[in-house]
Structures are given as C-alpha cells and as structure tokens.
Ligand SMILES: Nc1ncnc2c1ncn2[C@@H]1O[C@H](COP(=O)(O)OP(=O)(O)O)[C@@H](O)[C@H]1O
Ligand code: SF4
C-alpha cells in the first residue's frame with residue numbers, strides 16, 4: 094500500500110534577500126514496509142521536503158505548488174484536529190540534533206510521560222511509567238528504570254538518539270522519518286542505530302524515510318534511493334539499480350567519492366565533486382548540475398530536464414554516459 098505520495102512539491106522561504114527556492118519539484122512515494130533513502134549534499138532540500146510531509150515548516154516557508162498525499166488524502170487539506178492526530182501518530186520524526194526533542198530542564202521520564210500522555214490521555218501514571226520503560230527496553234537503553242530520572246545532559250549522544258527513537262515510537266507511528274539521525278555520532282554508534290532501525294522496521298512493520306548526505310550509509314539499508322540536488326530529485330529507483338547503473342552524473346560523483354574515500358558509516362563531506370551548489374535565491378533555468386557537470390552541453394542549460402525513464406527515473410539529458 095502506498096503511504097506517502099509527494100508530487101511535484103515546491104517550497105519557498107521568504108528571506109531578507111528575496112524568495113529562496115528550497116524545494117523546486119520533488120516527486121517520490123513511500124510504500125508500506127519499505128525504507129526509502131533520501132541522499133544529497135547539505136542544502137539540497139532534504140529536511141524541508143521531509144518536514145513538509147508533516148506540515149512542520151518554519152513560519153517563513155511558503156507552499157509554492159504540488160501536493161503531499163498521505164494514504165491518498167492531501168495533508169495540505171487537513172484541518173487543525175486532523176493534523177494533530179496525524180503528526181506523531183501516523184508519522185514520527187527523529188532529528189539529527191536530539192536537542193530538538195528534549196527540554197534540558199526535564200528528566201527523560203518527564204519528557205516521555207508528557208509525550209505518552211498527549212497521545213493516550215486515558216493511561217494512569219503507573220501505566221505511563223511502564224510504557225516508558227518498555228519503550229526504552231525496545232530501543233536498547235540499558236537500565237531504563239534507573240535512567241528515567243536522568244536529564245538529557247547525563248546521556249551520551251548515542252543513548253540520547255535511542256531515547257529520541259523511543260519518544261517517536263510512543264505514539265505507534267506507521268512512518269518514521271529519520272533526518273540524518275547518526276550524523277553527529279561516531280562510526281560504531283552509527284552502526285548500532287542503523288541496526289536498531291532495521292529491527293524496529295521488522296518488528297513494528299514501520300516504513301522509514303532515512304535522510305542522509307552519505308550514500309554509503311543508506312546503500313545497505315534502503316530499498317529505494319532518491320537522490321536530491323538543489324531542491325530537485327535527480328534520480329530515483331531501487332537501490333541495487335541506482336548503485337549498479339547510476340544514470341545521473343551527480344549520483345556517479347557521489348558514488349565515486351565513496352569509493353575514493355573508502356567511506357563507510359562516516360561523515361566525510363563530498364569533496365570529490367568539484368564546484369559549488371547553485372544559489373537557491375537565483376537558480377539557473379537549466380539543469381542545476383550543469384556548472385559542475387563534465388557532460389554539460391548548451392541544451393542542458395535551457396531548461397530543467399524532465400524526468401526520464403531509463404531502467405529507473407532520472408533527470409539527465411545524457412544518462413549513462415561515463416565521464
Ligand atoms: N527557515 C528557513 N529560512 C530560509 N531558508 C531556509 C530555511 N530553512 C531552510 N532553508 C534553506 O532551504 C534550503 C534547503 O534546506 P534543507 O532542506 O535544510 O537542506 P538539507 O536538509 O538537504 O541539508 C537551504 O538552502 C536552506 O538554507
Ligand atoms: S542534464 Fe546535462 S548538465 Fe545536467 S547532469 Fe545531465 S549531462 Fe550534466
């Protein structure tokens with residue numbers, strides 16, 4: 094069953110310098126039970142896209158076109174009550190910085206209790222306590238009973254990330270959006286979080302959107318990959334196909350940079366792709382990768398290439414040509 098359907102989504106931000114075009118046409122779908130990886134350099138619009146599926150955008154964001162359907166219904170049409178029931182219950186989110194989910198002056202137990210109470214007001218204090226412990230056990234936080242009285246600063250980054258996952262699971266969502274959840278963690282801790290997410294996916298039949306700037310990180314867990322660049326989807330398809338036969342030069346550059354650097358669960362920036370990303374305040378009319386693309390021709394600069402089907406979907410006029 095298709096859970097999410099993002100269709101030609103456009104999101105702008107009003108800034109002092111003018112309109113910033115953060116998301117300029119994003120299409121993808123999330124099927125039940127799958128892990129969808131969204132990959133792209135910093136600033137490519139991954140977070141804005143993911144957060145717009147929950148209509149969780151900053152006040153200066155402007156919806157500029159397209160749609161997000163959840164189980165066939167537009168989330169932009171939801172009223173206040175529906176939206177409250179939707180966020181967290183249908184889609185849960187974990188962020189790169191656990192700080193966004195925790196108030197430093199509250200113990201972990203208090204934060205968890207508030208979240209559980211908001212979703213299940215009928216539970217007694219005792220039941221809420223038990224559920225908190227169960228959730229921490231499920232996410233492999235050691236000594237959960239003792240740790241409920243601890244404050245966020247008393248946990249390591251990896252444990253805090255596990256507690257954030259427990260919080261997101263408190264309302265039994267169908268979809269979990271993991272927005273660079275391991276970026277600030279070291280390599281072994283990252284691997285542990287990935288293993289946890291894979292187990293939770295199986296046990297809870299979760300569907301996961303895993304966002305990262307590190308192609309190596311998602312290549313092992315994602316069923317399908319969406320490659321984003323400058324607010325646009327450049328290529329998408331089953332992971333094995335995209336990795337074996339990348340159609341877009343940007344995807345190939347991302348792959349090469351992994352091979353060059355021997356990246357695995359690391360946080361190394363994509364230095365191997367020369368050049369810089371376009372300015373989102375005044376993007377060129379053509380293919381946004383043209384200034385960095387060894388294959389660019391005049392035609393590439395005339396208009397953004399439409400999606401083309403060639404094994405899988407991509408936006409390159411000269412797909413599959415090896416540089
Ligand atoms: N509140 C905001 N106001 C203005 N610009 C923003 C805001 N939030 C994000 N942006 C811009 O939107 C673009 C996409 O951001 P984002 O989705 O966070 O990128 P990613 O998650 O891929 O690193 C970037 O250029 C970023 O600077
Ligand atoms: S459309 Fe042209 S400029 Fe863009 S990635 Fe393909 S070859 Fe390069």
Ligand SMILES: [Mg+2]
Nearest residue numbers: 139140141273
């Ligand atoms: Mg981001």
